[in-house]
Amino acid sequence: AAKKLLILPGDGIGVEVMAQVRRIIDWMARKRKIEFEITEGLIGGSSYDVHGTPLSDETLAAAMAADAVLLGAVGGPKWDDLPFDVKPERGLLKIRKEMGLFANLRPATVLEALADASTLKNEVVAGLDIMILRELTGGLYFGQPRGIDTLPDGTRKGYNTLVYTTPEIQRIGRVAFDLARKRNKKLCSVDKANVLECTVLWREEMIKLQKEEFPDVELSHMYVDNAAMQLVRNPKQFDVMVTENMFGDILSDCAAMLTGSLGMLPSASLGEADAQGRRKALYEPVHGSAPDIAGKDMANPLATIMSFAMCLRYSFDMAAEADLIENAVKNVLKGGLRTADIMQPGKAKVSTTVMGEAVVRELDKL
Ligand code: NAI
Numbered sequence: 001a002a003k004k005l006l007i008l009p010g011d012g013i014g015v016e017v018m019a020q021v022r023r024i025i026d027w028m029a030r031k032r033k034i035e036f037e038i039t040e041g042l043i044g045g046s047s048y049d050v051h052g053t054p055l056s057d058e059t060l061a062a063a064m065a066a067d068a069v070l071l072g073a074v075g076g077p078k079w080d081d082l083p084f085d086v087k088p089e090r091g092l093l094k095i096r097k098e099m100g101l102f103a104n105l106r107p108a109t110v111l112e113a114l115a116d117a118s119t120l121k122n123e124v125v126a127g128l129d130i131m132i133l134r135e136l137t138g139g140l141y142f143g144q145p146r147g148i149d150t151l152p153d154g155t156r157k158g159y160n161t162l163v164y165t166t167p168e169i170q171r172i173g174r175v176a177f178d179l180a181r182k183r184n185k186k187l188c189s190v191d192k193a194n195v196l197e198c199t200v201l202w203r204e205e206m207i208k209l210q211k212e213e214f215p216d217v218e219l220s221h222m223y224v225d226n227a228a229m230q231l232v233r234n235p236k237q238f239d240v241m242v243t244e245n246m247f248g249d250i251l252s253d254c255a256a257m258l259t260g261s262l263g264m265l266p267s268a269s270l271g272e273a274d275a276q277g278r279r280k281a282l283y284e285p286v287h288g289s290a291p292d293i294a295g296k297d298m299a300n301p302l303a304t305i306m307s308f309a310m311c312l313r314y315s316f317d318m319a320a321e322a323d324l325i326e327n328a329v330k331n332v333l334k335g336g337l338r339t340a341d342i343m344q345p346g347k348a349k350v351s352t353t354v355m356g357e358a359v360v361r362e363l364d365k366l
């Protein structure tokens with residue numbers, strides 16, 4: 001059956017980078033005979049301008065019906081002063097919530113040609129290829145009770161709660177072990193089991209899952225403070241890491257900076273598996289709508305192009321096609337083409353469009 005793809009370019013450079021992804025999708029349809037049924041929709045500020053809401057019921061329904069959603073970015077100064085509940089970012093939060101996307105995959109890879117872009121020494125990061133899996137709908141960011149209270153003596157008290165139930169730990173655990181199984185069969189679960197009971201439970205459940213369902217995957221554990229240190233000291237010791245929502249927020253941003261450029265980082269967010277094992281899924285670059293360079297044909301489209309590669313790999317089980325895209329990107333960079341954000345001395349500075357075209361040309365050669 002045709003693969004149902006919903007494309008939501010969003011705002012700012014989201015529109016520009018998604019136009020380049022369309023070229024890659026067209027190439028896959030033409031050359032690899034993949035049937036896509038593509039719908040395009042509005043989200044964020046561009047949706048607010050037309051419908052008065054950053055996420056319309058039609059777009060949400062299309063997302064729920066799609067096999068995968070590809071998103072650019074939302075937001076921009078034009079909509080900064082809107083009321084809180086119609087801000088562009090609310091549209092993004094709502095679609096993630098409605099789709100039940102509890103697993104956030106953030107790869108951090110350092111392509112050989114870009115190892116100099118990192119602030120760390122070349123030998124520490126060259127060839128880095130790790131995957132951080134962040135639990136996205138539970139943990140400290142969602143736990144109840146929460147709030148700010150005033151006590152009878154006038155003292156104010158702010159509090160949040162770290163909560164996970166066993167089903168929540170098991171479902172993120174299964175995604176993590178599955179990922180590890182598809183990569184190098186090594187999973188590191190990050191917790192703070194020396195201080196936080198909730199993460200003692202997390203660790204126990206990970207151990208149980210490994211024993212009962214994934215004996216072929218090697219499981220290790222690390223405290224989050226040590227994990228932060230190890231990520232900067234020697235990131236290549238890791239392969240797949242899985243962790244609690246806030247820990248993952250912090251660790252994935254830290255890992256992102258190991259790679260040196262926001263314009264290169266893809267992501268995937270997955271929901272619960274249905275009876276056929278298919279998961280709702282949304283793929284998007286880590287970066288935002290970059291108002292400072294929007295409309296100038298300057299943005300790096302590679303993060304969004306590689307998000308589409310993740311879509312092929314994780315939603316459509318097309319590892320060979322995903323590899324093709326990733327190799328085409330590597331070759332373009334090896335050939336010396338750079339958008340402004342990843343510019344290096346002696347390399348050719350090119351536009352968003354030229355970068356997209358170059359990836360397609362490389363695909364033709366592979
Ligand atoms: P941003 O990621 O849009 O930009 C940060 C800096 O990185 C800017 O200097 C930008 O030019 C540069 N940059 C980002 N992506 C790039 C690319 N592909 N190629 C070249 N350079 C790139 O983050 P910022 O400035 O904090 O937010 C701008 C707007 O985007 C805000 O409205 C914010 O709310 C929204 N935003 C949306 C996100 C999303 O849709 N997932 C995520 C982050 C921010």
Ligand code: MG
Nearest residue numbers: 249250252253
């Ligand atoms: Mg963050």
